[in-house]
Amino acid sequence: MDSKNHFQIENLGPAKFKSPLQLSKVKGDKIFNFISDADRxxxxxxxxxxxxxLQTxxxxxCLEKAGPRHDIxxxxxxxxxxxxxxxxLCPGINNVIRGVVMALHYFYGIKRIIGIPYGYEGLIPEKGHEFVELTPDKVKDIHQFGGTFLGSSRGAQDISKMVDTLENNNINMLFAIGGDGTLKGxxxxxxxxxxxxxxxxxxxIPKTIDNDIDLIDESFGYETAFDVASPILRDAHNEATGAYNGITIIKLMGRDSGFIAASAALAMPVVNFVLIPEMDFTLEGEDGFLEVLERRLEQKKHAVIVVAEGAGQQLFEDKNRVKDASGNIKHEDIGIFLKEKIAAYFKAKAASVTIKYIDPSYxxxxxxxxxxxxxxxxxxxxxxxxxxMAGKTKFVASKVNNKYVYVPISEVTKKRKKIDLEGEFWFSVLQSTGQPFSLGQ
Known part of the structure; x- marks a missing residue:
């Protein structure tokens, strides 16, 4: 696929109706202008x-600019x-549900809006989940609460049956709020x-607090995640400094990417070690994690360790390949593992340490x-x-280079976004924590 159509958004057909939105097509009249498909x-x-x-x-x-079209x-x-x-679950799901309902109802006058309960299961009649009628009055306050008003589930369902359900119920558009697996679905x-x-x-609509959806600036919920985690790190620091050789370990979510752990450590700069899935590290040996931790305690008498759930999986002897309903490999618990290894290391040295373990993920x-x-x-x-409404399909609404755009779903699901260990973001984390560039590798 050449560069001219690499990010081309698919359409259901020609747009034959005029938008009910009273917008402008004239610049300078102080009224928002309709967006053209040529705006990129x-x-x-x-x-x-x-x-x-320039040379070639x-x-x-280019990416297609998001926004209302004159012809729909x-x-x-x-x-x-x-x-x-x-x-x-992820912070912001209810906000998106509310936003979609309000936009459909008030912008375009659409009265029939259906909530599909419990994820893709809700599109399988045999599961017995009844649709939920969504109205502005029903969703007006749901943004104040976490979780999902509609319920959720994991796992693939029969594609043909789901499309049958859409057709049998005369549904013209489906908004799917979710991460990599949801978008592929x-x-x-x-x-x-x-x-x-x-x-x-x-x-x-890209949702994952791990922020691991490729190409886009960030997925919703990510900022809230490290915002909520920040005071937990502050309190963990208080626990660590409250004891001689106090150590706190905080496990945060991040199956394949360590963005929450890294950003939380930057937002609350009391963290001394951040361990993420993108980095390999060893426990034992010269400049291994345990030796570096020991040196930290000798100097400061406390340490705060933040570990992403997917970090250090290479350290486990039994490579568990069991998968969850979404097809993700179930990781071993790196938090408990680190607590036990740290305790054993200092016990062997007859050194006194106090270890506290915190898992606030849910x-x-x-x-x-x-x-x-x-x-x-x-x-x-x-x-x-x-x-x-413009008839575009198989796309995500997202932000790239701080601009709202439409990106084909097929492009954002090719791979997971990861922290670049040679990038400035990770370097900022290392500057904040003071940990070395590598731990035993």
């Missing part, structure tokens, strides 16, 4: 890429929409819809969105609705 942002902002395009005449890779595909009076939330639903030549738009992910995430969730919801 350059993806790679580097000087290297800029010079390459190659068109730079769906006639608002004949539209039924559905919303589904999948995967683990809704993309597969979109492909089945295309095979049937059905006119149903499917839209992804508290963090169940929290309501903070103000920053609430703003982000609302804007993602609005952009998702505008794109769906």
């Amino acid at each position: 942002f350059v993806f790679d902002l580097s000087m290297e890429r800029y010079n390459h395009c 005449g190659e068109t730079p890779l 595909f769906f006639e608002p009076g004949n539209v039924s929409a559905a919303i589904v939330t999948c995967g683990g 809704v993309n597969a639903i979109g492909e089945e819809i295309m095979k049937r030549n059905a006119k149903i738009s499917v839209v992804g 508290i963090v992910r169940s929290a309501p969105a903070n103000s920053s995430d609430s703003v982000y969730c609302s804007r993602l919801a609005y952009h998702a609705v505008h794109g769906a």
